[in-house]
Amino acid sequence: MQRQFGxxxxxxxxxxxxxxxxxxxxxxxxxxxxxxxxxxxxxILDADIGSAxxxxxxxxxxxxxxxxxxxxxxxRIEDWRIGLVDTIADNASSGGVVLGSTPVRLDAVDxxxxxxVLTRDGDIVGTGAGGAVLGSPLSCLVWLANALGARGAGxxxxxxxxxxxxxxxxxxxxxxxxxxRFAGIxxxxxxxxxxxx
Numbered sequence: 001m002q003r004q005f006g007x008x009x010x011x012x013x014x015x016x017x018x019x020x021x022x023x024x025x026x027x028x029x030x031x032x033x034x035x036x037x038x039x040x041x042x043x044i045l046d047a048d049i050g051s052a053x054x055x056x057x058x059x060x061x062x063x064x065x066x067x068x069x070x071x072x073x074x075x076r077i078e079d080w081r082i083g084l085v086d087t088i089a090d091n092a093s094s095g096g097v098v099l100g101s102t103p104v105r106l107d108a109v110d111x112x113x114x115x116x117v118l119t120r121d122g123d124i125v126g127t128g129a130g131g132a133v134l135g136s137p138l139s140c141l142v143w144l145a146n147a148l149g150a151r152g153a154g155x156x157x158x159x160x161x162x163x164x165x166x167x168x169x170x171x172x173x174x175x176x177x178x179x180x181r182f183a184g185i186x187x188x189x190x191x192x193x194x195x196x197x
Contacts, residue, residue: 005021012144019096025171026193029174032072032095035192037172038165039118040166041111041137041177042069042099042131045159052149059141062155065103066111068188070180071162075167095184097162100188109184113137116166126167137163 021027027035046064054062072095111130118126134140140163145155155161170180174194181187 006087015097015162020122021096021098021190022096023101024189024191025098026191027096027098034122035095035172035180036073036169037118037120037180037190038071038073038169039116039126039128039167039182040069040071040133040165041114041182041185042067042097042160043137043141043161043163044103045155045157045161047157047187049145049155054142054149054156056138056142059138060106062157063106063141064157065105066109066185067103068100068180068182068185069162070098070178070188070190071165072098072190088139097160098188098190099160100186102186104185107156111138114183114185116180118167118170119179120170121173121179122177125170128166130166131164133164140164176197 043066044064045062047062049058049062067184067193112135113129113131115129116127130137134143141161143160144163170178172192174192177189177191179187179189
């Protein structure tokens with residue numbers, strides 16, 4: 001993802017409750033400008049992160065389970081000609097998230113090795129594995145917790161953390177159906193409503 005958009009460090013934004021969608025729930029077209037999708041493993045916390053600078057073991061203990069997810073990103077900048085400043089100003093380009101419905105315990109899967117196949121309208125448009133996300137989605141969680149801690153904020157039980165895309169972002173159009181299938185985790189599907197619905 002960093003190579004795709006010419007951004008050379010991680011960033012973060014906020015997931016809004018009114019932009020969270022269930023598996024197979026259609027997404028209204030007007031909600032997101034220039035929509036693209038990213039395949040991610042969502043980390044669901046069931047404990048607060050108490051330390052300002054937690055280590056990996058603290059964060060592993062705080063994860064209740066993982067689910068497959070599709071992050072929907074969008075941009076107000078024409079043709080996605082963005083840099084780090086643009087994505088920060090635009091809430092990390094976050095437009096919404098689609099969460100899978102089958103939780104998987106962290107000790108049941110190796111997130112680094114879990115492969116993903118992303119399809120759009122039945123065609124494979126992306127592949128990857130969890131190791132593409134800073135070496136592991138857990139490394140991203142450590143980075144995020146420390147970045148928030150440095151700003152006097154933290155992570156809490158119930159928070160959903162999207163650690164980063166396993167595949168490149170893929171453009172979608174009205175009527176597109178997208179599925180992300182993760183080895184050992186399951187699948188999640190979303191559909192972008194047609195303009196006339």
